[in-house]
Amino acid sequence: MSLDRAKYERLFLEETSEYLAEMSQSLLSLEKDDAFVESVDTIFRLAHSIKSMAASVGQDDIAIFAHGLEDRMQAIRTRGSLSDSGELSLLFRALSQLEEMIRSVHTVGATVSLGSDVFMALKSAGPDDSEPAHAGAGAHAPKKARS
């Protein structure tokens, strides 16, 4: 059997639009140093969902980028804090690039290169980022959570 790809591409765009807005709100909370654990969990979970949905509609570059963001959020969760103000800036830039990649699906497919500085920065290990990303949202508490 085959699934209606056009239908799922439309659903992908609709649902990711909501997710990106929610991610943006969570990043603003992080910027205000508010609800750290919830905000990190939310961004992790949404990046994870975008990864799975993108892979399901054949948007592999978006899936890979979202996976990079998911891994970075897991590292932050494990660390229990942002490493510095530059990491928050990186997350905002990552969200902006993810939005751009998803927006481009409307027209010519995901055209933003994975070789971008943002993706490379996401994938580069920060301090204490040696643990792999395996935990699900709510599955494990961060080691040094602050609320």
Add this chain to the structure above:
Amino acid sequence: MATVLIADDASFMRQMIREIIEPEGYEVVSEANNGVEAVERFEEFSPDIVTMDIVMPKQSGIDAVKDILFRYPAARIVMCSALGQETLVMESLEAGAMDFIVKPFKPESVLGTLEKILEKEI
């Protein structure tokens, strides 16, 4: 006809599972978009099978598996995982989930897994 509860926080994924299984005769009796709802819906509908996402808000899929199996040891639960979640899949199976399917879903894999766990004796 086997009844199914689909638990996933992404509407996209719930629709995809539904579209794969309904033409094959499965009846989706309810959906849940977080772990807490999954437990509540299980108690309400007593489905033959639950497809359970791992990463969900409020309560993870793994904790929902533990809650359901604590009260209903004969529940048949299939985890929905993504690449890179091998550790959590193992944790889910240790908690009592019967099998897992990997996103992005392949219809034949989803259907084969559901068929297989329905045949298992509990």
